[in-house]
Amino acid sequence: MRAVGYKTPQPISAETSLIDIELPVPDATGHDILVEVKAVSVNPVDVKVRAGVTPPDGQAKILGWDAAGVVKAVGPDVSLFKVGDEVFYAGSIARQGSNAEFQLVDERIVGHKPKTLDFAAAAALPLTSITAYETLFDRLKVRDVVPGAAKAILIIGGAGGVGSIAIQIARALTDLTVIATASRPETQDWVKQLGAHHVIDHSKPIAKQVAALGIGAPGFIFSTTNTSDHLADIVDAIAPQGRFALIDDPKALDVMPFKRKAVSIHWELMFTRPLFDTPDMIEQHRLLNTIANLVDAGQIKTTLNETAGTINAANLKVAHAMVESGKMKGKVVLEGF
Numbered sequence: 001m002r003a004v005g006y007k008t009p010q011p012i013s014a015e016t017s018l019i020d021i022e023l024p025v026p027d028a029t030g031h032d033i034l035v036e037v038k039a040v041s042v043n044p045v046d047v048k049v050r051a052g053v054t055p056p057d058g059q060a061k062i063l064g065w066d067a068a069g070v071v072k073a074v075g076p077d078v079s080l081f082k083v084g085d086e087v088f089y090a091g092s093i094a095r096q097g098s099n100a101e102f103q104l105v106d107e108r109i110v111g112h113k114p115k116t117l118d119f120a121a122a123a124a125l126p127l128t129s130i131t132a133y134e135t136l137f138d139r140l141k142v143r144d145v146v147p148g149a150a151k152a153i154l155i156i157g158g159a160g161g162v163g164s165i166a167i168q169i170a171r172a173l174t175d176l177t178v179i180a181t182a183s184r185p186e187t188q189d190w191v192k193q194l195g196a197h198h199v200i201d202h203s204k205p206i207a208k209q210v211a212a213l214g215i216g217a218p219g220f221i222f223s224t225t226n227t228s229d230h231l232a233d234i235v236d237a238i239a240p241q242g243r244f245a246l247i248d249d250p251k252a253l254d255v256m257p258f259k260r261k262a263v264s265i266h267w268e269l270m271f272t273r274p275l276f277d278t279p280d281m282i283e284q285h286r287l288l289n290t291i292a293n294l295v296d297a298g299q300i301k302t303t304l305n306e307t308a309g310t311i312n313a314a315n316l317k318v319a320h321a322m323v324e325s326g327k328m329k330g331k332v333v334l335e336g337f
Contacts, residue, residue: 003100005060038119041066064098111288124331132166139266146219149239157224159187207236305330
């Protein structure tokens with residue numbers, strides 16, 4: 001089967017940063033399903049792994065943690081899917097990825113593809129949807145009111161992949177007032193279209209802008225990017241006893257300033273459940289089906305914003321460079337071989 005991977009971590013500009021390779025088609029065992037990959041999306045995790053993780057000697061690492069495709073074979077323990085089902089998923093960071101014609105993935109972290117979306121539009125959703133959903137409901141527990149706080153959530157980085165879907169999930173499944181940050185006219189328009197009640201500029205002091213809205217201190221803050229740059233503003237803006245979540249990788253995170261407000265701090269990593277084979281891993285199957293149902297009901301739309309052609313090394317290099325630019329609006333997708 002055709003696949004795209006790398007053997008040595010390099011800058012994306014390097015000739016062999018990503019290479020086209022041939023691999024055998026794997027066999028489905030246990031809870032695994034074998035998926036014929038139709039479309040993939042590129043996320044910041046692809047860029048981080050490619051730039052910093054060295055594969056075992058002589059082996060190639062296949063990236064890709066977003067895919068939509070068709071089930072071609074099932075392991076003996078599979079009960080959630082059958083051959084021919086259309087699916088979407090983000091997979092596990094501990095396994096080979098979706099930049100290949102066929103991929104093995106545990107059925108418990110796979111959802112049925114939204115019926116109203118094509119494969120490309122569906123491939124934009126899994127990783128970011130799982131991240132946003134788990135952050136909102138498993139980490140921040142936004143349905144539990146923070147006493148005295150504004151019933152609101154501030155989403156820093158609202159135009160990115162995770163922010164774009166977090167806004168929509170919060171609007172569809174909660175009654176929270178959604179405040180999103182975006183710094184450019186086109187990204188500000190984008191987050192407004194996605195349903196943000198208020199849009200502020202994260203290139204300017206955030207706390208003052210939140211206060212100027214006149215709705216009170218939000219009980220929840222979700223930082224998707226550049227957390228270290230905004231930490232002081234987050235401390236100022238959040239309500240006492242509020243809940244703060246982040247997903248990026250600041251080199252250091254001084255949590256002491258939150259103590260006075262008794263703020264709880266939550267890390268979200270959507271790979272944790274499959275990485276540790278947690279007893280509740282099937283929750284990712286369920287939440288992806290929830291997202292699919294919301295899409296088919298017209299309550300959520302795909303965050304696909306750009307396409308980069310078919311799935312090959314040259315086009316994936318372009319997509320990686322786009323993600324590395326830090327100026328993405330929504331998601332970039334590649335489709336077909």
